[in-house]
Amino acid sequence: MINKTSKYKELGIDPGKSSVREIFSKIIDNDFPNAFVNIKRDPEFPGMVFTKHPDGDGSKFVQRALHYFETGDESIFQGAVDDALSMNTGDIAASGFVFGQWVITQVININGINLPKDIIMKQIALRVAWLLQLYRDYGFNATFFMGGETADLPDQTNSMVYDMDIYARAKETDLIVGNVRPGDKIYGFASNGQAVWEEESNSGLMSNGLTLARTDLMDVSYGKLYPFLIRGKGAYRGGFKVNDKPDILGGMTVSEAILSPTRQWAIVIRMIIEKLKEKGIFHMLHGISMNTGGGATKISHVGQGILYEKSMPVPPLIFQLIQSESGESWQNMFEDFNCGIGIDVVGEDSEEFTLALKEVEAETGIKLFELGKCEKYKGKGNNIVLDTPYGCFGNY
Secondary structure, X not given: OXXXXXHHHHOOOOOOOHHHXXXXXXXXXXXXXXXXXXXXXXXXXXXXXXEEEEEEOOOHHHHHHXXXXXXXXXXXXXXXXXXXXXXXXXHHHOOOOOOOXXXXXXXXXXXXXXXXHHHHHHHHHHHHHHHHHHHHHOOOEEEEOOOOEEEEOOOOOOOEEEEEEEEEEEEHHHOOOOOOOOOOEEEEEEOOEOOOOOOOOEOOOOOOOHHHHHHHHEEOOHHXXXXXXXXXXXXXXXXXXXXXXOHHHOOOOHHHHHHOOOOOHHHHHHHXXXXXXXXXOHHHEEEEEEOOOOHHHHHXXXXXOEEEEEEOOOOOHHHHHHHHHHOOOHHHHHHHOOOOEEEXXXXXXXXXXXXXXXXXXXXXXXXXXXXXXXXEOOOOOOEEEEEEOOEEEOOO
16 A cells, blocks of 8 residues: 555556556456456357556656757657557566467557657667567567557647557466466566666656656756646656766766666566476466556566565665655555566466576576565455565555
């Protein structure tokens, strides 16, 4: 449960989306309620399942616009595709949708008066093509379907909203259904650093918590220069310019750190599943979460009757900067942000299982952490306890 004094919540954001889940859980049709995403069995094809998932890059696009206006760098808009795509593909991969057909669409709502629409469209098209080829190189069957929407909405949108939608199919035997058990171990792969396919080092921020990050890091003067990029309590209140390089970021500019793209976690998850299948131990994998909305507590949405006990490493530098500048409590930081762990992986406490994950670590260049263990939880749903360098937090 997030503190009532959360700086993030004061900006109008519900990190855990608890109210949304409560409201819509009664009408959602889902055959696998313990899995990470909603899944339906296909009534026409026995043994097959499907899912449909929409998501986007959130308010991160506002920072892209600010960065462009300050630097003139048109390529900065490409990162919107990385974020929106991974927020979809990573989520469905966490339930095992990595081998079947994917059909991807995009939805763009833009204010072409405030933003350079043609430049943005060109950069997005370039990145879509590059990322689709990357996924195909790693064996995915992905199709980009141009049946989406590009809407000019100057009255409703001050800048731009970039969303994607994915429809995916899989064999039921390939699913990760969230059958987490007491005694299972919890592992995590780092959100920062540089994967073997990535072009540069990543700050680890991914695509959640951007409203708080932008608001409390970017200089107050930007509110007057670009009034259409702020609103009410969302006005900038920080002291950093786009190209500032504070020592704590180790060479990155503030804007580069904020805009580091969400890692393509579906690639990592597919490699994990392939590795486990090769070793004949896929059954040892019980759950995966992509740590977006809800941050380090996101794994609590997987399984049933489980107490997740996680020992968290020191968060990467961008999170330390956001916390020091915003004054957000560390308890809330770990729910607002992933704080350094991009995905959690839960499976049997087995040397063979651990070795498989370490092999994926070596092949991807992404650091692996052994985070903790699962215990039986006697209350309703699941619970989580985070042992962090800044205190032990629970009651989520």
